[in-house]
Amino acid sequence: xxxxxxxxxxxxxxxxxxxxxxxxxxxxxxxxxxxxxxxxxxxxxxxxxxxxxxxxxxxxxxxxxxxxxxxxxxxxxxxxxxxxxxxxxxxxxxxxxxxxxxxxxxxxxxxxxxxxxxxxxxxxxxxxxxxxxxxxxxxxxxxxxxxxxxxxxxxxxxxxxxxxxxxxxxxxxxxxxxxxxxxxxxxxxxxxxxxxxxxxxxxxxxxxxxxxxxxxxxxxxxxxxxxxxxxxxxxxxxxxxxxxxxxxxxxxxxxxxxxxxxxxxxxxxxxxxxxxxxxxxxxxxxxxxxxxxxxxxxxxxxxx
Amino acid sequence: xxxxxxxxxxxxxxxxxxxxxxxxxxxxxxxxxxxxxxxxxxxxxxxxxxxxxxxxxxxxxxxxxxxxxxxxxxxxxxxxxxxxxxxxxxxxxxxxxxxxxxxxxxxxxxxxxxxxxxxxxxxxxxxxxxxxxxxxxxxxxxxxxxxxxxxxxxxxxxxxxxxxxxxxxxxxxxxxxxxxxxxxxxxxxxxxxxxxxxxxxxxxxxxxxxxxxxxxxxxxxxxxxxxxxxxxxxxxxxxxxxxxxxxxxxxxxxxxxxxxxxxxxxxxxxxxxxxx
Numbered sequence: 001x002x003x004x005x006x007x008x009x010x011x012x013x014x015x016x017x018x019x020x021x022x023x024x025x026x027x028x029x030x031x032x033x034x035x036x037x038x039x040x041x042x043x044x045x046x047x048x049x050x051x052x053x054x055x056x057x058x059x060x061x062x063x064x065x066x067x068x069x070x071x072x073x074x075x076x077x078x079x080x081x082x083x084x085x086x087x088x089x090x091x092x093x094x095x096x097x098x099x100x101x102x103x104x105x106x107x108x109x110x111x112x113x114x115x116x117x118x119x120x121x122x123x124x125x126x127x128x129x130x131x132x133x134x135x136x137x138x139x140x141x142x143x144x145x146x147x148x149x150x151x152x153x154x155x156x157x158x159x160x161x162x163x164x165x166x167x168x169x170x171x172x173x174x175x176x177x178x179x180x181x182x183x184x185x186x187x188x189x190x191x192x193x194x195x196x197x198x199x200x201x202x203x204x205x206x207x208x209x210x211x212x213x214x215x216x217x218x219x220x221x222x223x224x225x226x227x228x229x230x231x232x233x234x235x236x237x238x239x240x241x242x243x244x245x246x247x248x249x250x251x252x253x254x255x256x257x258x259x260x261x262x263x264x265x266x267x268x269x270x271x272x273x274x275x276x277x278x279x280x281x282x283x284x285x286x287x288x289x290x291x292x293x294x295x296x297x298x299x300x301x302x303x304x
Numbered sequence: 305x306x307x308x309x310x311x312x313x314x315x316x317x318x319x320x321x322x323x324x325x326x327x328x329x330x331x332x333x334x335x336x337x338x339x340x341x342x343x344x345x346x347x348x349x350x351x352x353x354x355x356x357x358x359x360x361x362x363x364x365x366x367x368x369x370x371x372x373x374x375x376x377x378x379x380x381x382x383x384x385x386x387x388x389x390x391x392x393x394x395x396x397x398x399x400x401x402x403x404x405x406x407x408x409x410x411x412x413x414x415x416x417x418x419x420x421x422x423x424x425x426x427x428x429x430x431x432x433x434x435x436x437x438x439x440x441x442x443x444x445x446x447x448x449x450x451x452x453x454x455x456x457x458x459x460x461x462x463x464x465x466x467x468x469x470x471x472x473x474x475x476x477x478x479x480x481x482x483x484x485x486x487x488x489x490x491x492x493x494x495x496x497x498x499x500x501x502x503x504x505x506x507x508x509x510x511x512x513x514x515x516x517x518x519x520x521x522x523x524x525x526x527x528x529x530x531x532x533x534x535x536x537x538x539x540x541x542x543x544x545x546x547x548x549x550x551x552x553x554x555x556x557x558x559x560x561x562x563x564x565x566x567x568x569x570x571x572x573x574x575x576x577x578x579x580x
């Protein structure tokens with residue numbers, strides 16, 4: 001009897017122990033779950049849902065039937081969609097490299113400053129932290145056809161955002177004004193990481209300023225430059241806000257970009273399934289670009 | 305001779321930089337002073353660059369004739385709530401991924417990395433449908449909940465926690481501290497700067513978010529500042545003094561945050577971009 005009782009106690013202890021260890025093993029999930037459950041609900045599920053919706057003719061409330069690849073067939077023949085892809089590509093072309101080069105130029109100008117450095121830094125960076133609607137206000141006021149200070153200064157009557165040829169470059173210019181500050185900061189950090197001794201040693205060897213720039217600054221800044229380029233590439237593919245506010249895709253659809261086309265199809269025409277198909281195409285483009293970006297991020301981080 | 309030539313070149317570069325900086329900030333200066341002009345003064349040619357005395361009529365007009373204060377309160381509520389929960393949950397998740405061993409850890413981390421690459425705007429359609437299904441369109445919950453999920457914050461916190469020497473955790477464990485205490489009493493204080501930086505960047509980002517409020521709100525009282533402003537522009541047309549006044553009011557919180565916490569904002573945006 002005693003033995004049985006003992007073994008029962010022992011078994012109870014074992015059971016309690018395994019319960020406790022199970023609890024201990026699952027306790028970390030208490031840290032993970034608040035974020036991860038929201039993540040599953042508001043990111044993972046919609047991501048999978050985009051794939052399914054693209055195979056349906058759902059309206060924007062989600063009511064519809066399975067239609068197979070019909071949306072994709074429509075999409076591939078949809079002139080407006082391909083035009084929006086080309087316009088997005090054009091915008092990417094107008095912003096990614098110019099914005100990166102501009103950031104690099106500003107960084108070069110700012111790092112060598114001894115006085116006014118904080119002030120100059122703030123001047124270039126401040127636009128970046130403004131809401132896009134304020135950027136829009138600044139743009140339509142400064143570039144106003146009749147009373148804008150730029151047109152007064154140029155003595156012209158240019159309607160920057162109503163001209164089919166000028167609209168996209170104007171939006172790109174506003175975008176660069178708005179966001180170049182971030183690129184500048186990243187380049188400044190990169191420039192400050194280059195050891196000063198390299199420049200001193202090169203100067204002792206008789207290298208001129210231009211040679212030092214070409215042989216030291218350029219190669220050593222390249223990791224940061226490639227990071228900025230990829231961040232820009234991903235960001236600019238997602239162009240929506242500025243276009244929505246400044247041109248609404250016009251004039252004559254000359255600035256209709258992919259996300260705005262998705263917004264029109266989904267939220268204004270109620271074609272949820274078709275909008276999901278457009279979104280899926282954009283995701284595919286961006287995932288390819290992001291994978292490249294992630295590799296670069298990892299390459300950059302290993303030496304640290 | 306040579307050094308003198310260089311100092312002339314240096315002076316030229318400095319002057320050029322200053323001119324560029326002033327040109328860059330000019331649009332912000334211009335909307336600020338336009339907001340202090342009367343509507344008639346805004347279209348006087350040549351324009352005055354220092355309007356004196358300042359005229360606050362357009363501010364009064366905007367605040368009296370539009371739901372600007374309501375939008376302001378909406379945006380403060382949304383931004384503060386999103387920032388608090390987004391940072392808290394990211395800290396907890398980042399700590400677990402960095403310091404704790406548990407079944408499913410790899411799966412969680414990999415899926416967060418994948419989530420980081422997904423563009424939020426491309427998920428807007430199914431997200432809208434889901435919130436519509438739960439009757440959360442045009443609600444604070446609909447505005448706030450999806451914005452709390454920022455996979456990048458988790459990744460940043462995990463990386464910073466990875467760099468904390470293990471001795472600190474071991475010592476705390478020997479002292480009998482549990483993981484909650486270790487996170488909030490050891491790891492959080494040690495990474496206070498980056499937490500603060502990420503909070504400020506999240507706050508600015510949420511305040512400025514245009515796309516999501518545009519999609520999920522559909523009635524005037526529920527709008528946030530960036531979307532509400534566009535309604536004012538539609539209503540006022542070419543009333544530039546009033547438009548500029550709304551722009552100034554809308555920029556005050558983020559601009560003030562930047563000017564007060566310049567260093568933390570810089571640290572935050574760099575961490576978000578992938579530079580420590």
